[in-house]
Amino acid sequence: xxxxLNNESGSAIWLTLQLxxxxxxxxLLVATPLAWWLARTTSRWRGVIIALVTLPLVLPPTxxxxxxxxxxxxxxxxxxxxxxxGLGLLSFSFTGLVLGSVIFSLPFAVYPILYAxxxxxxxxxEVAATxxxxxxxxxxxxxxxxxxxxxxxxxxxxxxxTVGEFGVVLMIGGDIPGETRVVATQIFGHVEAMEYExxxxxxxxxxxxxxxxxxxxxxxxxxxxxxxx
Amino acid sequence: MTTNVTKPISLSLALIRQGFTLSINIEAPSRGVTVLxxxxxxxxxxxxxxxxxxxxxxxxxxxxxxxxxxxxxxxxVPTWERELGYVFxxxxxFDHLDVRNNLEYGLKRLRLQRESARTALDDAIELLGISALxxxxxxxxxxxERQRVAIARALVTRPKILLLDEPxxxxxxxxxxxxxxxxxxxxxxxxxxxxYVTHSLDELTRLADHAVMLDRGCxxxxxxxxxxxxxxxxASAAGDEAGVVIESRITGVDPxxxxxxxxxxxxxxxxxxxxxxxxxxxxxRILARDVSLATSAQSHSTIQNVIPGVIESxxxxxxxxxxxxxxxxxxxxLLSRVTHRALATLKLGEGSPVWCQVKSAALID
Numbered sequence: 001x002x003x004x005l006n007n008e009s010g011s012a013i014w015l016t017l018q019l020x021x022x023x024x025x026x027x028l029l030v031a032t033p034l035a036w037w038l039a040r041t042t043s044r045w046r047g048v049i050i051a052l053v054t055l056p057l058v059l060p061p062t063x064x065x066x067x068x069x070x071x072x073x074x075x076x077x078x079x080x081x082x083x084x085x086g087l088g089l090l091s092f093s094f095t096g097l098v099l100g101s102v103i104f105s106l107p108f109a110v111y112p113i114l115y116a117x118x119x120x121x122x123x124x125x126e127v128a129a130t131x132x133x134x135x136x137x138x139x140x141x142x143x144x145x146x147x148x149x150x151x152x153x154x155x156x157x158x159x160x161x162t163v164g165e166f167g168v169v170l171m172i173g174g175d176i177p178g179e180t181r182v183v184a185t186q187i188f189g190h191v192e193a194m195e196y197e198x199x200x201x202x203x204x205x206x207x208x209x210x211x212x213x214x215x216x217x218x219x220x221x222x223x224x225x226x227x228x229x
Numbered sequence: 230m231t232t233n234v235t236k237p238i239s240l241s242l243a244l245i246r247q248g249f250t251l252s253i254n255i256e257a258p259s260r261g262v263t264v265l266x267x268x269x270x271x272x273x274x275x276x277x278x279x280x281x282x283x284x285x286x287x288x289x290x291x292x293x294x295x296x297x298x299x300x301x302x303x304x305x306v307p308t309w310e311r312e313l314g315y316v317f318x319x320x321x322x323f324d325h326l327d328v329r330n331n332l333e334y335g336l337k338r339l340r341l342q343r344e345s346a347r348t349a350l351d352d353a354i355e356l357l358g359i360s361a362l363x364x365x366x367x368x369x370x371x372x373x374e375r376q377r378v379a380i381a382r383a384l385v386t387r388p389k390i391l392l393l394d395e396p397x398x399x400x401x402x403x404x405x406x407x408x409x410x411x412x413x414x415x416x417x418x419x420x421x422x423x424x425y426v427t428h429s430l431d432e433l434t435r436l437a438d439h440a441v442m443l444d445r446g447c448x449x450x451x452x453x454x455x456x457x458x459x460x461x462x463x464a465s466a467a468g469d470e471a472g473v474v475i476e477s478r479i480t481g482v483d484p485x486x487x488x489x490x491x492x493x494x495x496x497x498x499x500x501x502x503x504x505x506x507x508x509x510x511x512x513x514r515i516l517a518r519d520v521s522l523a524t525s526a527q528s529h530s531t532i533q534n535v536i537p538g539v540i541e542s543x544x545x546x547x548x549x550x551x552x553x554x555x556x557x558x559x560x561x562x563l564l565s566r567v568t569h570r571a572l573a574t575l576k577l578g579e580g581s582p583v584w585c586q587v588k589s590a591a592l593i594d
Contacts, residue, residue: 123321126283129308130315131335132386141334145325 009202011178012186019094019182020162023101024109027158028151030102031109036139038110039117057107065171068100072172092174097182100172101162108157116150117143149221156217160210236293238263238390238422242279244286244446251275251286251446259293261438262416262423266430266457271443273426274318277392280424281315282308292390292422314383314391319399320375322367328378329363335386353381356418357411373404377411391415391423397432412436430467434458434474434514435593442466459562461544464517464553471553472516473564474593479509491590494559496536500590512593517553517566519588524575526584534587538563540579543572556585563587 034053038046056064071078072091078099079089090096124146128138144151166184173180175189183202190199237259244251251272257263265273278284282297285305290298292313297306322331332353336346354360357377362370370378376396383391396412397405409432415423416436425436433440433454440457442450450460454474457463464471481490482502489502491513498513505511526535538558546553552572554565563585577583 123317124323126308127315127317127321127323128334129283130281130313131382132309132338133334134309137338142323142325146323148325 008177009183009186009198012181012183012202013205015094015178015180016163016182016184019097019101020159022098023105023162024155024158026098026102027105027109028155031106031113031154032144032151035110035113035117036143038114039120040122053110054107056104061104061165061167062171064104065100065168068096068103068168069172072096072099091172092176092180094179097169097173097180100168101165104165104168105158105161108161109154112150112153112157113147114150116147120146152220153217156213156220160213163209164206236291238293238424239289239291240276240280242276242286242288242290244275244279244284249275249446253443253446253448255441255448255451257422257424257441258439259422260420262425262436263439263441264433264437264454265424265426265441265443266428266433266437267443267449268428270445272446273428273443274394276443277315277394277424277426280390281313281392282306282311283315295389312386312389314380314386314388316376316379316383316391316393316396318395320372320379322370322375322378322382324367326367327363328359328365328367328370331367331378332363332382332385335382339386349385349387353384356384356414357381371404372400373407376400376408380411380415388421390421391419393423393425395426395428397427397429409435430470435512455562459555459564461553464544464564465547468547469518470516471564471566472514472519473562475513475515475561475590477511477513479505479507479511481507493536494561496558498534498536498587498590500592503592505592514591514593515563515587516589516591517564519590520556520563520565521586521588522554522556522565522567522571522575522577523584523586524577527586530586532586532588534590536563536585536587538583538585540577540581540583542579543577556583558585 038049069091070076072089073079074083074089079091082088082090090099120143124142125138128142133141164184166188169180169182170185170188173185175181175185181189183206187199187202190196190202238257240253240255242251242253249272253272253276255276265276267273275284275286279286280290280297282305287300288298289300290296295312296304297311298304323334326334332350336350339346341349354363357380359374359377359381362374362378367375367378380393380396397408400408413435425432427433437454440451440454441448442457442460442463450457450462452460458473475493477491477493479489480492480497482488483490483499487502488499489505490497491500491511500513526537536558538556541555541557541562544553546566550568550570551566552569554567554572556563556565565585
């Protein structure tokens with residue numbers, strides 16, 4: 001490993017994995033209640049929220065990264081909040097990267113879960129209610145287990161998507177080694193410096209990784225009883 | 230008379246929705262099976278869902294001493310606090326749990342003592358005959374088995390009332406035949422009231438003690454099964470299947486001709502011997518088209534079941550040529566479908582004594 005990948009690459013890989021894991025975990029916590037609300041609400045705001053959730057899918061990552069960077073900065077509203085809370089500024093930090101990744105991958109987490117909840121319909125919850133389960137109890141004991149394929153897909157997709165992100169990370173993180181330099185920006189750095197061999201090694205690693213992830217996803221979904229993506 | 234008279238089930242519900250209006254007042258006895266009967270779109274399922282609190286209409290719902298909804302007093306008990314069992318049209322088992330865990334789902338939420346929880350579970354398993362299925366996954370059950378598990382799952386919670394929403398509608402004929410005996414067993418053995426929604430006349434005649442007929446969101450007839458069957462609205466809606474249901478006992482058997490004798494007022498009625506023992510309680514279905522009327526007891530006929538009675542009422546049938554005649558024979562009433570011309574020729578009218586010739590009486594098995 002140490003022969004193939006130098007210390008720089010190692011730390012970029014490690015940081016990428018950390019970022020992907022934290023982002024996926026945060027997103028499952030955020031996207032599940034959001035998808036639940038979207039699946040069951042009759043509010044007229046539903047359309048607006050869906051559009052907001054979908055926005056990161058269609059915007060260029062640099063545009064998204066740019067606005068997040070501005071908001072995180074000393075004059076941005078998030079920046080003001082974090083400064084007031086004594087957290088300092090989050091731009092060019094790992095926490096900032098996580099925040100950016102969460103927003104960037106939001107649709108990848110919300111859509112599979114939303115689809116799973118919508119397919120579920122209201123019947124299982126009605127059954128649970130007639131069997132004395134309160135709504136929150138029914139959510140955890142019936143809705144979540146039945147939506148497992150959707151949750152798995154969401155986790156794997158966010159993980160893979162975060163590993164592969166570039167534009168947002170570059171904008172918010174600024175490519176600081178050990179702090180915000182991930183594999184994708186590292187590859188870019190190698191190419192800029194004409195280190196094609198080093199770029200090749202990392203790029204090949206990414207291709208292999210993505211391929212394995214997608215196979216794992218199919219396997220997991222099949223075992224969880226869900227339809228194939 | 231017992232001192233603690235149980236209050237009946239009382240429903241008063243009103244609902245206006247696009248293209249559908251529901252407005253009903255129903256009183257049902259606190260024991261036995263009440264069938265909500267009517268064509269699709271008549272509001273049967275909506276009524277059942279309102280009883281369960283799954284939908285909300287304005288009005289009042291009370292089951293015995295418990296008030297589940299009373300808009301005047303701003304009472305609306307949420308579904309999960311209503312002690313009811315509900316069986317949906319499709320079995321709706323939880324696919325992420327095996328049969329045993331499906332059965333225990335409600336039980337775990339009751340916080341019963343270990344002993345009584347165990348009895349509740351065992352009773353339901355025994356009543357529906359599903360002990361062999363306990364460790365199976367729900368995916369490997371047949372439609373009939375799924376529905377039996379769903380009924381048992383509802384009963385495990387020891388509900389005060391059991392609500393069944395067309396439990397046979399999603400099954401094919403073979404599966405229906407497989408599950409009907411279990412439903413009849415419920416009918417015989419359950420101590421709690423059951424409200425059963427169906428549009429099948431067959432299920433009505435097999436299972437009902439009491440029936441409420443719904444049509445476009447209103448009650449068009451209600452009463453005991455016998456009363457409902459002789460109701461003109463019901464009889465003409467049932468068409469060819471119009472007839473009465475008689476509950477009686479086997480009083481004897483004729484082994485030579487393979488016939489069983491059924492007590493019917495003062496006269497015995499002979500039906501096919503289906504291997505029943507004397508004193509067994511049975512239900513007989515006698516269709517209006519199988520009963521003809523005569524002014525004398527003809528003895529030169531192949532029709533052996535001839536019962537004297539008095540015409541109680543004559544109503545017009547769906548077709549202008551025909552009439553439905555209700556004939557009182559001792560305590561029972563028979564329906565006969567005849568032509569108006571026959572009535573005129575024989576000069577029959579209300580109060581006329583007649584002989585009912587019963588061509589066939591089907592045992593409901």
